[in-house]
Amino acid sequence: MLNENFVIPRSVIWKEDYVSLLNQQKIPQVTEYLELRNIEDVWEAIQSLKVRGAPAIGITAAYGLALAALQDQSKSLQEFHQNLQKSHDYLASSRPTAVNLFWALDRLMKSVSNAQTIDEAKSTILKEAILIEKEDEQVCQLIGEHALSLFKDGDRIMTICNAGSIATAKYGTALAPFYLAKEKNINLSVYACETRPVLQGARLTTWELMQAGVDVTLITDNMAAHTIKSKDITAIIVGADRIAANGDTANKIGTFNLALLAKSFNIPFYVAAPLSTFDPSITDGDQIPIEERNPEEVTQINGIQVAPKDVKVFNPAFDVTPNELIAGIITEKGMITGEYKEEIKKLFSN
Numbered sequence: 001m002l003n004e005n006f007v008i009p010r011s012v013i014w015k016e017d018y019v020s021l022l023n024q025q026k027i028p029q030v031t032e033y034l035e036l037r038n039i040e041d042v043w044e045a046i047q048s049l050k051v052r053g054a055p056a057i058g059i060t061a062a063y064g065l066a067l068a069a070l071q072d073q074s075k076s077l078q079e080f081h082q083n084l085q086k087s088h089d090y091l092a093s094s095r096p097t098a099v100n101l102f103w104a105l106d107r108l109m110k111s112v113s114n115a116q117t118i119d120e121a122k123s124t125i126l127k128e129a130i131l132i133e134k135e136d137e138q139v140c141q142l143i144g145e146h147a148l149s150l151f152k153d154g155d156r157i158m159t160i161c162n163a164g165s166i167a168t169a170k171y172g173t174a175l176a177p178f179y180l181a182k183e184k185n186i187n188l189s190v191y192a193c194e195t196r197p198v199l200q201g202a203r204l205t206t207w208e209l210m211q212a213g214v215d216v217t218l219i220t221d222n223m224a225a226h227t228i229k230s231k232d233i234t235a236i237i238v239g240a241d242r243i244a245a246n247g248d249t250a251n252k253i254g255t256f257n258l259a260l261l262a263k264s265f266n267i268p269f270y271v272a273a274p275l276s277t278f279d280p281s282i283t284d285g286d287q288i289p290i291e292e293r294n295p296e297e298v299t300q301i302n303g304i305q306v307a308p309k310d311v312k313v314f315n316p317a318f319d320v321t322p323n324e325l326i327a328g329i330i331t332e333k334g335m336i337t338g339e340y341k342e343e344i345k346k347l348f349s350n
C-alpha cells in the first residue's frame with residue numbers, strides 16, 4: 001500500500017444510510033462533504049458535477065441504487081424488482097458519456113437477479129456497491145504502477161481535466177503514477193491544462209496534486225503547444241470516459257487536441273483507464289454519445305457573464321481521440337498498444 005504521509009482525498013464515502021460526497025463544484029475554495037440521502041440527491045449530484053470523473057460517477061450511482069433499494073417498501077419481490085429497474089433507469093439518465101455509470105448500475109442489477117427474498121436482495125446490492133468501490137481503489141493503484149513504469153526521474157508530463165483520486169475511489173487513473181512517484185522519490189513534473197469550460201484541471205487537479213506535494217504547474221488550454229515546446233514535455237497522459245472496441249477514446253473536451261499535438265511533437269500520448277471504462281459493445285468512437293451541456297458553462301465564468309447573453313454556443317463536454325493517436329492504453333492488466341481491436345478482444349475474452 002501507499003504510505004499515507006501525504007493527503008490523497010476521497011470523494012465518495014458510504015455512511016450506512018447516506019452517501020457522504022465531496023462537493024467538487026466548490027473545490028478549491030470550500031472543502032465540504034454533502035449528505036446524499038436519497039436517489040434524487042444522487043441524480044442531482046451527478047448531473048450537476050458535484051461528483052464527476054467516470055469511475056466516481058459509477059461508484060456514486062451504485063450507492064444511489066443501493067440507497068433506493070434499502071429504502072424500498074415493496075410487499076413482494078416482484079414489486080421490489082420493478083422499483084429497482086425504475087431507479088436504475090432514473091440514475092442512468094443522469095449523464096450519457098461515461099460508461100462506468102451504466103456498467104456499475106448493470107452490475108448491481110445482475111447481482112440481485114437471483115435473490116430469493118427482499119432482505120437478501122437489499123443486502124446483496126449494498127455488498128456489491130461496496131465491492132465496486134473497493135475494487136476501483138485496487139485497480140487504480142495497479143494502473144498507477146503500470147503507468148509509472150513508462151516514466152523516469154525528471155520527466156515533464158502534461159494532463160487535462162481531472163483523472164485523479166477524486167474522480168475514482170482513490171489514487172485516480174492518469175494521476176495515480178504521480179502519487180506513486182512521490183512515494184518512491186521519483187521526481188515528475190505535471191503540467192495541468194485548466195480544462196475550460198468547467199475548469200477541472202485548474203480547480204481539481206492542482207488542488208489534489210499540491211496537497212500530495214507533487215510538482216504541478218497550471219496552464220490555460222491554449223498554452224499547450226507552446227508549453228510542450230518550451231518546457232520540453234516528455235509525455236501526455238489522460239483519463240477516459242468510454243473506450244470503444246477499437247480503442248477510440250472519449251475523454252474531456254480538449255483531449256483530442258492534445259493527442260494531435262503529441263503526434264506533431266513526437267511524444268507519447270497515453271490513456272489510463274480501468275476495464276470498467278471500456279465499452280466492447282460499440283465498434284468505434286463514432287458510436288459514443290457525447291454529452292452537450294448548458295451554454296452558460298461557456299458564456300459565464302464562475303457565474304459572471306463573459307460573452308453576449310444570446311450568443312450561439314456549442315458545448316460538447318467530451319471529444320473522441322482516434323486510436324491511431326494513442327501510444328498505449330494503460331489498464332489494471334498492463335498496457336495495450338498497436339492492434340487495439342485484437343488487444344481489447346483478448347482483454348474481454350477471459
Ligand SMILES: CSC[C@@H](O)[C@@H](O)C(=O)COP(=O)(O)O
Nearest residue numbers: 052053054161163167239240252
Ligand atoms: C478517472 S476520470 C476519467 C474521465 O472521467 C475524466 O478525464 C473526465 O473527462 C471527466 O469529465 P467530467 O465531465 O469532469 O466528468
